[in-house]
Amino acid sequence: MAEVSSLHKPTANRAPRLRWDARPWLLCGPGAVFFLVMLGVPLVMTVVLSLYGFSYTEGLIETRTLASYREALVDPYFHEIFLRTYALGVGVTLICVVLGAPEAYVISKLRPPWRTICLLAALGPLLVSVIVRTLGWVLLLGNHGLVTEALRFVGLTDRSLMYTHTGMVIALVHVFVPFMVISVWAALKKVDPATEQAALSLGASKFTMLRRVVLPQVLPGILSGSLIVFALTASAFATPAIIGERRLKVAATAIYDEYLSTSNWPLGAALAMILLVLNALVIFAYNRLVERRYRKTLGEA
Amino acid sequence: MSYLSLAGLSKRYGDFTAVEDFTLDIEQGEFVSLLGPSGCGKTTTLSMIAGFTTPTSGRIEMAGTELSRVPANKRGIGIVFQSYALFPHMTVSENVRFGLDMRRIKGTECTQRVADALELVRMGGFAKRYPRELSGGQRQRVALARALVIRPPLLLLDEPLSNLDAKLREEMQSELRQIQQRVGTTTIMVTHDQSEALSMSDRVVVMRDGRMVQVADPLQTYESPIDAFVSGFVGKTNLLEGRLVADQAGRTMLHLGELRLEIDAASRAAPVSVSLRPEKLRLVPIGQGRLSARVVGRQFAGAAWHYRVETGLGELMVNAPNLGAPSHANGERVDVDWPLAAMHLLDTEPRPLDPANAAGAPDHG
Amino acid sequence: MYRNLDRNGPLALVFNALFLLFLLAPLVVVILVSLTPEGYLSYPTNGVSLRWFRAILDNPQFIDAFYNSAVLAVLSASLATLIAVPAALAVARYRFKGRDALTTLFLSPLMIPQIVLGVAFLRFFTQLGVSGTFASLVAAHVIVVVPYTLRLVLASVVGLDREAERAAISLGASPWTSFRRVTLPMILPGVTGGWMLALIMSFDELTMTVFVASPGNTTLPVQMYNYIDQSVDPLIASVSAVIILITIAFMLLIDRLFGLDKVLTGKG
Numbered sequence A: 001m002a003e004v005s006s007l008h009k010p011t012a013n014r015a016p017r018l019r020w021d022a023r024p025w026l027l028c029g030p031g032a033v034f035f036l037v038m039l040g041v042p043l044v045m046t047v048v049l050s051l052y053g054f055s056y057t058e059g060l061i062e063t064r065t066l067a068s069y070r071e072a073l074v075d076p077y078f079h080e081i082f083l084r085t086y087a088l089g090v091g092v093t094l095i096c097v098v099l100g101a102p103e104a105y106v107i108s109k110l111r112p113p114w115r116t117i118c119l120l121a122a123l124g125p126l127l128v129s130v131i132v133r134t135l136g137w138v139l140l141l142g143n144h145g146l147v148t149e150a151l152r153f154v155g156l157t158d159r160s161l162m163y164t165h166t167g168m169v170i171a172l173v174h175v176f177v178p179f180m181v182i183s184v185w186a187a188l189k190k191v192d193p194a195t196e197q198a199a200l201s202l203g204a205s206k207f208t209m210l211r212r213v214v215l216p217q218v219l220p221g222i223l224s225g226s227l228i229v230f231a232l233t234a235s236a237f238a239t240p241a242i243i244g245e246r247r248l249k250v251a252a253t254a255i256y257d258e259y260l261s262t263s264n265w266p267l268g269a270a271l272a273m274i275l276l277v278l279n280a281l282v283i284f285a286y287n288r289l290v291e292r293r294y295r296k297t298l299g300e301a
Numbered sequence B: 001m002s003y004l005s006l007a008g009l010s011k012r013y014g015d016f017t018a019v020e021d022f023t024l025d026i027e028q029g030e031f032v033s034l035l036g037p038s039g040c041g042k043t044t045t046l047s048m049i050a051g052f053t054t055p056t057s058g059r060i061e062m063a064g065t066e067l068s069r070v071p072a073n074k075r076g077i078g079i080v081f082q083s084y085a086l087f088p089h090m091t092v093s094e095n096v097r098f099g100l101d102m103r104r105i106k107g108t109e110c111t112q113r114v115a116d117a118l119e120l121v122r123m124g125g126f127a128k129r130y131p132r133e134l135s136g137g138q139r140q141r142v143a144l145a146r147a148l149v150i151r152p153p154l155l156l157l158d159e160p161l162s163n164l165d166a167k168l169r170e171e172m173q174s175e176l177r178q179i180q181q182r183v184g185t186t187t188i189m190v191t192h193d194q195s196e197a198l199s200m201s202d203r204v205v206v207m208r209d210g211r212m213v214q215v216a217d218p219l220q221t222y223e224s225p226i227d228a229f230v231s232g233f234v235g236k237t238n239l240l241e242g243r244l245v246a247d248q249a250g251r252t253m254l255h256l257g258e259l260r261l262e263i264d265a266a267s268r269a270a271p272v273s274v275s276l277r278p279e280k281l282r283l284v285p286i287g288q289g290r291l292s293a294r295v296v297g298r299q300f301a302g303a304a305w306h307y308r309v310e311t312g313l314g315e316l317m318v319n320a321p322n323l324g325a326p327s328h329a330n331g332e333r334v335d336v337d338w339p340l341a342a343m344h345l346l347d348t349e350p351r352p353l354d355p356a357n358a359a360g361a362p363d364h365g
Numbered sequence C: 001m002y003r004n005l006d007r008n009g010p011l012a013l014v015f016n017a018l019f020l021l022f023l024l025a026p027l028v029v030v031i032l033v034s035l036t037p038e039g040y041l042s043y044p045t046n047g048v049s050l051r052w053f054r055a056i057l058d059n060p061q062f063i064d065a066f067y068n069s070a071v072l073a074v075l076s077a078s079l080a081t082l083i084a085v086p087a088a089l090a091v092a093r094y095r096f097k098g099r100d101a102l103t104t105l106f107l108s109p110l111m112i113p114q115i116v117l118g119v120a121f122l123r124f125f126t127q128l129g130v131s132g133t134f135a136s137l138v139a140a141h142v143i144v145v146v147p148y149t150l151r152l153v154l155a156s157v158v159g160l161d162r163e164a165e166r167a168a169i170s171l172g173a174s175p176w177t178s179f180r181r182v183t184l185p186m187i188l189p190g191v192t193g194g195w196m197l198a199l200i201m202s203f204d205e206l207t208m209t210v211f212v213a214s215p216g217n218t219t220l221p222v223q224m225y226n227y228i229d230q231s232v233d234p235l236i237a238s239v240s241a242v243i244i245l246i247t248i249a250f251m252l253l254i255d256r257l258f259g260l261d262k263v264l265t266g267k268g
């Protein structure tokens, strides 16, 4: 958001300090009302829903109770699910950093035709439906998939990676690593390549140059990419649902099941609210941390 | 044996030639300027010496060592980049320190050298700032300090003073010159400012379209430009078209319009261009000069008046020192006079000068 | 200026190749499997066949879902543009109370997990008695795609040279004319890029749509998800292959017109 507020250019037809200017509100009023209604009301309704009671015989009970939250927060079954969700989030994010950041750098150093081709190949999958990409992993990791056969051949394992954490991590990294590439790529485009040469001319080795000159300059990109990947992984649905299925539930698939299999809507709503709050907390804390550290050195100039 | 020796240095990008056959020997402690229009290959040349651009062909030797196998970070050359290339995530003093860190210079010596370098470029008060908190000229001075602090034997400066105001620029020029003479740093400087090139350098290299056109000391570059391009690029000049004619008495006569001037030149019957610097022309009362003229424009430039006068040879620029006397008015009739020695003859035909130099057609004036 | 030195070592090139292999392998595998002549999941080792592409035509549920998704994508992308362009103009041009809050509001769907949006919309639409209608799908999709459009339009509005607009007005153009003849053409690349990104985002949306779609009004991703939940066969691979090909065509178009990286980083 810092980006957006710094975008403003002083304009001549800015409203005088005291007079209220109707024009911006005429421009964005309808959209704002639509958003307020479409976001505010459903979320409030969901909070209300999460406070209803539920029994398998009677269905919804219109009381006000924290029973669903108690269940979601106390039951070790859900502990495991949330733990898995956020552990996946952290793991996938770390792997995306390790793979995506170097890849963006390597692409930026390719010669012209290859640079565009590789960039398209690295970012293009973002536009392909998650379902399709996950299907690809089902085909690769399934019982007769190429990866499974290869692993069997090497003798590493004879079990398929479907319904395993490893399989989920692989597929999730595949789905989200382009976000890291694009984020680091955007940061790299702001780096003056002459700074790398300046470092070399002053006697730095290639490694020192990368560590002390390139890395600090793209760190904001890595950090914002990490946030995106983490938030998306923690709320991912399609990939865990297909690769992990019911055996390895994460928050999103658990919510889905409470809604559409068990029909315990209040519990599903409570889980959704918990996921929303946890994600919001992480985003908020992370932004705080990053901003405090980087506003000074690398503010948007 | 010269300190830095560039032999037949060329750089091609596809079929575009950025630098062609650059050959130059530079002595230890010498100050050489590269002068030329934008895009003529100055930065590319520096970049090849620095080791960031691989030459398509040619050799670079520094202190007797062939450099092609020496990576950029082992050459120890100090560079001020055209874009400054300051590290945006480091403060001013961290930027300047970087090269000392690489050389494992620590403690008080490091602190002292950083402070000295910053003091030298008048940036002592800005040590804690980040580059984006500095003006363009301040950034440029930090870049200079960062290059100087490592005490490099060879200094490459790519328009190091282009962003400074006139006063600061003069200070920095003499500062640079002093350091350079005190320490004996061999220096190559790219500049767009011909007076800077003339005042600071031991030798000036004028480049055009990737080629060297003239290599000479400043006086010679200015007084004896090799062709119309150089004379037009280094300072302003009036270019007059004329012909050399040998008369019956064996004298060489220069025909300039109606004018017949006897000059001391190898007798040749050929069309020539004559370069006449505006400050060498004088406006004199009617009847006392070589050419009659009428003032058609004038500009006040502080130390001098810049006139434009209409003559039988076309419009000429005349600079007259401002001596406090009343100036000539627009429309006033005057004569123009000049010493014969002020005329510099140029070939109108392009001619190959020496292996390294082949000037283009003199379309510039 | 000195781009020339920037070469990759052999290690970096190997890394690059492996990385791209990792990214592209699943897509290639899907296309390979879709070409199998067999009746079960296998690679086309005994020649290639288009029988599974023909089979799509015999499965109207995919055709219908594709049609639904396409209409839904066009409608929601267009509506999102209608909301995003004025909003971007207001946010970039005027300094007013609530400006930051408004921006946050319009971008907030990016912060809310889509599963939460799905749950919330389901409740909302059920209470209103409109659940499962096409209109409710459109409304939900507009919310999800507006942030993408807004970021691109905002970037192009902010980068705009206001002097050009003033010049038009000084030459006698009315504010509306100057907007139509000067401003709009200048921000058009950002607007079109935002529209196309919204189109794709809507077309691919699954997590939220799973909750608000109904058997009568379903989308292609939802249809595919439900299908995969039951079984994985070459038919789903051929449907996926079609999607991959359409997406590649679209991606090349976007890249030609605007540069894919610019559209994806929201810098129109």
Ligand SMILES: Nc1ncnc2c1ncn2[C@@H]1O[C@H](COP(=O)(O)OP(=O)(O)OP(=O)(O)O)[C@@H](O)[C@H]1O
Pocket (backbone or CB within 6 Å): B013, B016, B017, B018, B037, B038, B039, B040, B041, B042, B043, B044, B045, B082, C001, C003, C004
């Ligand atoms: N990587 C490159 N690929 C292709 N052409 C290049 C490349 N780098 C430079 N050039 C071209 O080589 C020529 C010389 O460039 P160079 O940067 O050396 O010019 P310059 O003399 O420093 O100009 P200026 O005074 O504007 O800085 C230019 O025409 C430029 O377009």
Ligand SMILES: [Mg+2]
Pocket (backbone or CB within 6 Å): B042, B043, B044, B082, B158
């Ligand atoms: Mg240059």
